[in-house]
Amino acid sequence: MSKRVVNILVPLISILLGLIIGAIVMAVSGFNPINGYVALWNGIFMDTYTMGETIRQITPYVFSGLAVAFAFRTGLFNIGVEGQLIMGWLAAAWVGQAFELPAVVHVPLALIAAAAAGALWAFIPGLLKAKLQVHEVIVTIMMNYTALHVANALIGVISGGQERTDSIHESASLRSPFLESITDYSRMHWGFVIALIAVMIMWFILQKTTLGYELKAVGFNKNASEYAGMNVNKNIILAMLISGAFAGLGGAMEALGTFENMSKLHAATGIGFDGIAVALLGANQPFGVLLGAILFGALKYGGLNMPSEAGVPTEIVSIVIALIIFFVASGYIIRVALERFGKKRKEEK
């Protein structure tokens, strides 16, 4: 079996195994797994409203997945997407409600603010990694909770002690009457177009620019890149900045599309952590990330239909996603199994 086929088979087998174990968990808990999965399916595809909402859910996952994947290509593990996304959300919500501008200026300004806030939050771990060789995993985790508390405090300041910021002005909103009319008044917004553009941008940077070539080279082998004359430190910081910008834009989707404001958060949003799953499943390729985001976003939104239609707690979806990550991460064993299987077939021939 060629390497390419194996690389595609590993995530597919992982998804299948995750769904099978999910079914077993449902059966053991006294639910009918078929009803459960039918409810999941209906939760995604039942009518135009659910489909609109599913796309709405997928949109921030694309960004968080791209953020994790982009850093990964430079050999960095950005667990801080969660925090960068929160900061981006806050920045976009603030720009959206604080200024009154024409939409052509307002939307881009809010997006740029979100990207900048996310990038700034990612800059700190990037700088520490580049200059002081501090491992980025722990720093980004610590930055997540710092972001959570800082954002909550700032929401209090912006809103004058309220639990949420004021709604953004219509000129900054990504929602549109057109999308509402074709999806039966779902919260679907134009963010999905921006997400698709972001996928293209990541592909373009990595495949068509010198910067992308250098970033990938640093990811493959830092010392060789240094020897070849590349500035490794600069590339590490740049990779974190771009990764953080993607994460911040993911937050902007929530601020300008889904919620049109920001409420104080009691716990992490989970979008950033799910981004790790998305990137892993997508093998850190831009188009793979898109597919991963579609799968996990659809599962997450469809899962909300499971309690009402089949009585199954929606957390079953998170269990399935966690299992899929385990299986993809433990891909070694699947690869070994596939190789054995491939060899046997060759011998038979």
Next chain:
Amino acid sequence: MSFLDVLYFIIPSAIFYAAPLILTAIGGVFTERSGVVNIGLEGIMIVGAASSIIFNLSFADQLGNATPWVGLIVAMGFGILLSLILAVAAVSLRADQTVSGVALNMLGLAVAVFTVKMIFDKGQTDSITERFSRFDIPVLGDIPILGKMFFVDVYATSILAIVVAIVAWFVIYKTPFGLRLRAVGEHPMAADTMGVNVTKMRYVAVMISGALGGIGGAIYAQAISGNFGASTISGQGFMAIAAMIFGKWHPLGALGAALFFGFAQALSVAGGSIPYVQDVPKIFLLILPYVLTILALAGFIGKAHAPKASGVPYVKGKR
């Protein structure tokens, strides 16, 4: 309030808030010393908290006062069970340890909330009736000033946490087991050559962290929150990881760091009634543990070095 009154109030509650952090951080020390990064401590704490609360609610009538203690043992069991998933993935199947840890957090939260919804038909449990209670230590409690600070109205869980930290120090630095554990985390190949079973050591270490993380979560649930919901444990596990790093991967260092973080938490909860502290915005106290950890890692507060082989799966015969 006089300064002394403040101390009488803040020191016991600091130790109270620190207990779950101490235990979980010590668990983290064990895994990291063996060369496995356990980001999944948060998930383990969540499962520990949920299982202890469910057990407590179900058996409080039969077991009475002993319920929370048996709850700790139950939580320990579930913590070990969950940590085994990480051990299988990260040690045997050579999965990326950070990724498996993240998945473990997701799985822990999902399984816990799933089970709670199954049993209670809602996302949050009822409040438990049998909590950990305070008691006065005889004789020591009569010491002037210090007695009232440390030995009056203490929680047995706080004492347990401190004892575990000291035992962990002894085990890691004074026993053959500890020597092997550290060897496996610093240079697994050398340890393997000397006949130490790297896989077994790492399994044991991960399971110890599962046990301690489970207990930590159970103490948080049964002493501090009193019930379980999706946001009961929110960042406690990560704060324990912070304590472990701030304590430089040393059990007693982790103990000190966890006590300090507990102090910050106590101040953020009760700071409103304390002079001077009430003028400090709460946000600074909330982010203090995380910011200090970043500073410690950056080398501004002494240099922190992780065990050399931490995070690297060991493949026999590979250089």
